[in-house]
Structures are given as C-alpha cells and as structure tokens.
Amino acid sequence: MNEKIKQSRRAFLKGGLALSAVGLAPAVLAPAVQAKSDDNSAIVWDETFEVVVVGSGLAGTCAAIRAKENGAKNTIIIEKMPVLGGTSAISGLNFSVVNSHLQTAQGIKDSAALFAEDISKAGGYQNHRDLTLKMADTTTRVLPWAIERGCRFHDKLKSLGGHSVPRTLYPVNGGGKGILRPLRRFYTQDLQGEIRRRVKFDKLHLNAQGEVMGIQVREQYFFDPNLGNDDRENTTGTIKHYRVTKGVVMAVGGYSRDVEFRAMEFPNIRDYIPTTTHRGATAGALKTLVAAGAQTVHLSLMRFAFDIPTEDLQWGALVDPKTGQRFISEKNNRQVVAEAICNIMDRNEGRFPLNIYDQDGIDNFHDKQRLHLALEEGMMVKYDSIEALANGEGIDLTGLNATLKRYNEDALAGKDSQFGKDMAALKQVSVKRAPFYAIKARPKFNYTQGGVLINENAQVINRDTAQPIKGLYACGEATGGLFGRIRLTACSCPDAFAFGVIAGEQVAKA
Amino acid sequence: MKTLILSLLALSFVASPLHAGELYKVMGKREGRSNHSFMYDEKDCKTCHQGSPRGPATEAACIDCHGSYDEIASSTQNQTPNPHDAPHWGADVPCTVCHSEHQPAKVLCNDCHQFAFPNFSK
Numbered sequence: 001m002n003e004k005i006k007q008s009r010r011a012f013l014k015g016g017l018a019l020s021a022v023g024l025a026p027a028v029l030a031p032a033v034q035a036k037s038d039d040n041s042a043i044v045w046d047e048t049f050e051v052v053v054v055g056s057g058l059a060g061t062c063a064a065i066r067a068k069e070n071g072a073k074n075t076i077i078i079e080k081m082p083v084l085g086g087t088s089a090i091s092g093l094n095f096s097v098v099n100s101h102l103q104t105a106q107g108i109k110d111s112a113a114l115f116a117e118d119i120s121k122a123g124g125y126q127n128h129r130d131l132t133l134k135m136a137d138t139t140t141r142v143l144p145w146a147i148e149r150g151c152r153f154h155d156k157l158k159s160l161g162g163h164s165v166p167r168t169l170y171p172v173n174g175g176g177k178g179i180l181r182p183l184r185r186f187y188t189q190d191l192q193g194e195i196r197r198r199v200k201f202d203k204l205h206l207n208a209q210g211e212v213m214g215i216q217v218r219e220q221y222f223f224d225p226n227l228g229n230d231d232r233e234n235t236t237g238t239i240k241h242y243r244v245t246k247g248v249v250m251a252v253g254g255y256s257r258d259v260e261f262r263a264m265e266f267p268n269i270r271d272y273i274p275t276t277t278h279r280g281a282t283a284g285a286l287k288t289l290v291a292a293g294a295q296t297v298h299l300s301l302m303r304f305a306f307d308i309p310t311e312d313l314q315w316g317a318l319v320d321p322k323t324g325q326r327f328i329s330e331k332n333n334r335q336v337v338a339e340a341i342c343n344i345m346d347r348n349e350g351r352f353p354l355n356i357y358d359q360d361g362i363d364n365f366h367d368k369q370r371l372h373l374a375l376e377e378g379m380m381v382k383y384d385s386i387e388a389l390a391n392g393e394g395i396d397l398t399g400l401n402a403t404l405k406r407y408n409e410d411a412l413a414g415k416d417s418q419f420g421k422d423m424a425a426l427k428q429v430s431v432k433r434a435p436f437y438a439i440k441a442r443p444k445f446n447y448t449q450g451g452v453l454i455n456e457n458a459q460v461i462n463r464d465t466a467q468p469i470k471g472l473y474a475c476g477e478a479t480g481g482l483f484g485r486i487r488l489t490a491c492s493c494p495d496a497f498a499f500g501v502i503a504g505e506q507v508a509k510a
Numbered sequence: 511m512k513t514l515i516l517s518l519l520a521l522s523f524v525a526s527p528l529h530a531g532e533l534y535k536v537m538g539k540r541e542g543r544s545n546h547s548f549m550y551d552e553k554d555c556k557t558c559h560q561g562s563p564r565g566p567a568t569e570a571a572c573i574d575c576h577g578s579y580d581e582i583a584s585s586t587q588n589q590t591p592n593p594h595d596a597p598h599w600g601a602d603v604p605c606t607v608c609h610s611e612h613q614p615a616k617v618l619c620n621d622c623h624q625f626a627f628p629n630f631s632k
Binding site: 082083084085089090173174175176177181220222236276278279377378379 | 565597602607621
C-alpha cells in the first residue's frame with residue numbers, strides 16, 4: 001500500500017468513522033464462455049485427481065476423509081458456496097444410531113432391522129428397504145469412528161416420535177460446531193486434505209462407454225442468491241477440466257431452495273413457503289446427473305419442518321387468521337398438517353395460520369430447547385389475554401372466541417367434536433389459562449427425499465442399463481429412495497454419515 | 511494499522527452514535543459505503559479489486575485493513591450472538607457473504623434466524 005493512501009486512511013479512521021462493516025460486493029463480471037465440447041479426446045485437463053468430492057456437507061466430508069484413510073492420495077473437496085458445510089452446517093444433526101454406547105449403557109435393545117422398519121413404516125413402505133437397512137446397519141460402526149475424529153455428542157439419547165426405542169444422539173453445540181467443524185479440522189489438518197470453495201461443478205465428462213473421465217468446473221464462482229436460477233443465469237468463474245482417475249462422489253445435497261424446480265415438482269407449494277436449507281440447495285447438480293444417465297427416484301417427495309417440533313403442535317389450537325377457525329386436527333403427522341396449511345394459505349392471501357397455546361399447553365412441550373429458542377427469537381409471542389393476542393396477530397376475534405369456546409368444551413369432554421383429535425390423551429389441556437402464546441405455523445421446506453438412485457456401495461445407477469455408472473458415486477441428500485413418503489425424524493444425519501463413509505471407502509478401492 | 515482500526519472499532523460501539531457505512535453515490539450511478547469515502551475520493555478501486563476492477567474484490571483486501579477473521583471475531587465477542595463467530599462456521603465466513611460494498615447487504619444468519627444487528631450497514 002502506498003504511503004499516501006495509508007496516511008489518508010489513517011486520517012479518516014482517526015475521524016472516528018471506522019465501523020464494523022467490511023463492505024465489499026462481488027462486482028459484475030464479464031460472462032465466461034461455456035465449453036460446449038463433448039468430445040473427450042479434445043479436452044485439455046487442467047489438473048488430475050484420484051477422487052473429487054462435490055459438496056462440503058456432512059456426506060461429502062465423510063466421503064473425503066474415508067477415501068483418504070483408505071489410500072486415495074490425491075483427494076479434493078470442491079464447494080460452490082463461499083461458506084463450507086451446506087445444510088449440514090446449519091442443521092441440528094440429530095444422529096440416530098443402532099447399538100450406540102449409550103444404548104448399551106442403558107440396556108436398550110435395538111437392531112438395524114428395527115430401525116429400518118421404523119423408517120419404512122413412516123415412509124409408507126415406499127422406500128428401497130435394502131438401502132435403508134444398509135444405512136441403519138452402518139450407523140453402528142460410524143459413531144465410534146466419528147467420535148475418534150473429534151465429533152462430540154451429549155451423553156443422553158433423545159426419544160423421538162416414530163422411533164421404537166430411544167436411539168438418537170445429538171451433538172454438543174449443534175451440527176456445525178459439534179460434528180462438521182471437527183471432521184473438517186481432521187480432514188484438513190490431520191489428513192492434509194484440500195478443500196476449494198467457490199468452485200462450481202458444471203458437468204461430468206463421460207467416455208464412449210459412459211464411464212466418468214473427469215468433470216468440468218468453474219473456479220472463482222460467485223454464487224448469487226438474488227438470481228432466480230443461479231445454475232442457469234450465473235456466468236461467473238473460469239472453466240477448468242479436472243481429470244478423475246478413481247471417481248467422483250456427488251454429495252451435492254437436495255434441491256429445496258430451487259423455487260423454479262420446486263414449482264415443477266410441487267405445484268401447490270408456493271414461493272411464500274419458506275425453506276430451512278442453505279442458500280445453495282438448488283437442482284443444478286441433480287440435472288447434470290440426469291443428463292449423464294442417472295436413474296432418479298422420489299423427486300416429488302419432500303418434507304416439512306415447523307419452528308417447533310411437530311409433536312408439540314398438538315398442545316394448542318391451530319387457526320386460520322382470516323376466520324379464527326380451526327381446519328385440521330393438530331395431532332396429524334407433519335405432512336398432513338403442512339399440506340392443509342398450504343391449502344388454507346391459498347385462500348387467505350398467503351397468511352400463515354397460528355398455533356395458540358395457554359400456559360398449560362406450553363408446560364407440556366416435550367422439546368423445551370426449541371421452545372425457548374422460539375421465545376427468545378420472537379417467533380413465539382406471549383400475550384396477557386386472547387383479545388390482545390387476536391389484536392397482535394391480526395386474527396378475527398369473533399371467530400377465534402367461538403373456536404376456543406368449542407375447543408375448551410371438547411378438551412373437558414376428552415373428544416374433539418370437529419376433527420377427531422384425541423383430546424383425552426391431552427390431559428384436558430385447553431386454551432384458557434393466561435398467559436397465552438401464539439406462533440405462526442410455518443411449514444418450512446426442510447428436505448427432499450428424492451434424488452439419484454444408488455446401490456449399497458453408493459454407486460449411481462444408470463437408468464438405461466440398470467447397472468452402476470463407473471466412477472460415479474453419490475451420498476447424502478443428493479440420493480433418493482431411502483425414506484419413502486415421509487422421512488422419519490433424525491435420519492438425514494445417519495444417511496449422510498453412513499453413505500458418506502461407504503462412498504469414500506468404495507471410491508478409494510476403484 | 512489493524513490495531514488502530516480494531517481499537518477504533520471497539521470504541522465506536524460505545525462512543526459513536528454515528529452510523530457510517532451507509533450507501534451513497536460515489537461515481538455516476540455507482541454506490542459505495544461512506545466509511546470507504548477516502549478511497550472514492552482518490553478514485554482508488556485497486557485496494558479492494560486487486561485483480562481486474564470488473565472482477566470481484568478479494569477478501570484479502572478486507573483483511574489488509576480490518577484484520578483477520580479471528581481478530582474481527584474477537585472484536586465483536588461481547589455481542590450476543592457474535593456475528594463473526596457463529597457456531598455453524600466459526601470465524602470462517604468470507605466477508606462478502608454478509609457485507610456488500612456497492613449494493614444492499616444481508617446478514618447470512620437471518621436466512622434462518624431473526625437477530626438484530628444494530629451496527630450492521632444494510
């Protein structure tokens with residue numbers, strides 16, 4: 001830096017205007033020219049790797065570690081985003097495990113078959129049960145493996161809805177800090193593994209036999225969350241061709257942020273329905289796999305999450321703000337409740353329904369951690385009276401009063417006269433003892449069960465030959481078929497762990 | 511230089527009611543941040559755009575003046591939550607993910623959370 005600038009900057013800073021903002025923007029870039037050549041003999045390879053892992057979330061990180069541990073020397077993770085970890089970094093990463101040390105200590109009898117059956121039952125038996133069983137079985141060996149590499153879990157098991165036995169561990173300080181950051185530290189420091197961010201996977205290079213030869217990427221890619229379709233419209237970056245000798249592991253996540261793709265697969269889920277996944281969860285990589293001949297499965301299946309656990313919806317009344325009326329039993333499963341909400345919102349100008357509780361309802365919440373988070377962040381608001389609540393939340397008061405009168409009578413009688421909710425099981429909890437609480441029932445697009453089909457070795461299946469595509473592996477949310485119609489809670493983390501580890505082991509052997 | 515900025519920065523949270531960093535017109539239609547006015551005064555683009563002026567600014571340029579990610583994280587450690595040390599990523603989020611020089615900026619945290627960051631320059 002030249003002396004003049006230094007001085008002027010210092011003088012400026014002495015003026016007391018220095019502020020925390022480090023304001024810099026990716027500027028407008030000259031459009032890159034897309035490589036059109038599909039003739040592999042013409043490709044000039046910029047670099048050669050044994051293994052390329054696409055995506056730096058939990059599945060990709062596990063795959064890269066395991067590949068290196070099994071002898072793959074030249075292994076790299078590429079990530080299109082400027083931050084690492086994808087959705088895994090912002091997930092709670094509840095880890096359901098069969099025969100963990102905690103289950104053993106507590107004398108809990110569990111098995112891979114039982115875990116797979118719980119998942120299959122939740123998913124309406126529409127899942128590929130061989131894959132589900134493989135995942136369940138693999139969790140047993142992955143847990144100690146993860147702990148040895150720095151992952152930290154609480155010494156308690158969560159007992160979650162749909163699981164026959166308590167089997168769910170949860171990381172200390174959330175998934176990013178408790179699981180992903182230690183694994184990444186292990187990969188980059190202990191194993192000297194390389195990660196490149198802002199590198200976008202564009203497409204696979206296949207040879208005449210349909211085998212993976214390498215990939216086309218763009219380096220210095222600046223993802224733009226403001227574009228309608230980043231995969232198509234973003235022209236930043238410099239095209240490079242990486243030759244791959246063992247294989248490519250596609251750990252590219254789901255597509256729940258891809259509003260355009262979503263609208264094609266789920267026409268009744270409109271753009272005002274929010275998403276819990278990371279900014280970059282688009283369908284671009286999935287489309288390139290389809291173009292390479294991959295078989296897809298379950299692309300029209302998705303999962304919702306609410307700001308509070310679905311199990312805790314039942315302790316209050318769910319009402320449409322426009323009418324103040326209930327429209328469904330709050331005790332239904334997440335999918336049924338979420339679909340009913342999407343329907344109601346089509347009729348009330350896109351306003352979220354509200355869950356209304358009294359103090360007794362709140363006291364019965366099973367997940368106090370998430371309850372307190374909702375209160376602290378102002379998602380759930382406390383009111384002294386129903387009038388104040390209706391006023392504050394913009395709910396029709398006459399309708400709400402009529403709804404609650406009937407709801408409270410039903411609660412006393414133990415029978416929901418409108419929608420058949422089992423109120424006897426709710427210990428006469430009503431909505432009448434102040435203070436009252438309101439929270440928007442936001443069904444957030446949380447996970448896409450669909451993706452490419454793999455076999456038990458995490459190899460991607462070709463739709464024409466029904467055989468594995470040589471050199472192509474996938475794991476984590478990018479794959480489909482493990483779960484079926486509804487994905488049981490706390491099961492994406494075991495999927496990412498198990499098939500991430502399997503993909504890494506298999507690609508190293510290739 | 512870094513130490514100076516960091517100490518001034520710490521001071522500004524307590525002492526300064528001024529909200530610098532607002533967008534203003536700097537060259538034609540181009541907007542920039544008022545805390546970087548001294549660079550615009552000198553038509554100095556290269557301090558941030560170390561490659562091509564049409565290409566993206568490098569985070570190394572931010573770090574040159576404002577300090578490393580760890581230094582920035584410790585300068586805001588008394589804030590709850592600390593925007594520069596999120597449990598998800600630690601002090602490992604490139605500056606330009608949240609901060610934006612020539613256009614409105616948006617905090618990454620608030621993709622999911624609803625945190626108030628009163629000192630943040632939108």
